[in-house]
Amino acid sequence: MPDTSHFWMPFTANRQFKSKPRMLVAASGMYYYTDDDRQILDGTAGLWCVNAGHCHPKITEAIQRQAGAMDYAPAFQMGHPLAFEAASALAEIAPAGLNRVFFCNDGSEAVDSALKIALAYHRVRGDGLRHRLIGRERGYHGVGFGGISVGGIAGNRKHFGPALPAVDHLRHPLDIARNAFTRGLPQQGAELADELEQRLLALHDPATVAAVIVEPMQGSTGVILPPAGYLQKLRAICDKYGILL
Ligand SMILES: Cc1ncc(COP(=O)(O)O)c(C=O)c1O
Structure with a gap:
């Protein structure tokens, strides 16, 4: 040993x-x-x-x-053919429109990079007022400061001070009383997505919100499936107000 x-x-x-x-x-x-x-x-x-x-x-x-x-090739100002091939292969199987690939070392770095890309996207388009990020209770987005800020697991957050400012959270969609023993997606609870518009955007003003981040299926505090229609509602609200999802 x-x-x-x-x-x-x-x-x-x-x-x-x-x-x-x-x-x-x-x-x-x-x-x-x-x-x-x-x-x-x-x-x-x-x-x-x-x-x-x-x-x-x-x-x-x-x-x-x-x-x-070859053990390593830098990606700053130089490249390796396989990195481009891997990006093209990913773009081919990703849904239409998801055709740019930014490689990261792990999920935590991917989440923090995605949050930064969302903020920078609005800023370079002249919409720099959009600085607020919205995550969800019980969400897990890794261990970086961005990830724990938009994440919703108290034990992963409590020791690390205020972390990112200007973050708010949706409620999680776990509702055992109404959705016990469901097969496939739970049928009750799509209306929980409405609080994005009715509570959070009403409180903060949609023009200040850069992005909403949720796991399609939450997997770190038990497996929490999205109620049928819930994610579609989030998508519609985000599109309506120019918020990235
Ligand atoms: C939804 C989600 N985001 C981010 C992460 C963080 O990934 P990593 O552990 O590779 O940093 C995980 C890890 O399980 C995850 O499930």
């Missing part, structure tokens, strides 16, 4: 883990293998990032080949 004292593990009760470590040492397909030779079914595909299965031979071979050919 290695010395476990130096690695400060994220989102983990460190003392508890280190008193009885659970070590994964190998993986293949849908299984992990532990240091005491147990096979474990990986029901979450890593942290939702190994969706083709662990150690897929094609992916393993591509990583090995690239590491031997």
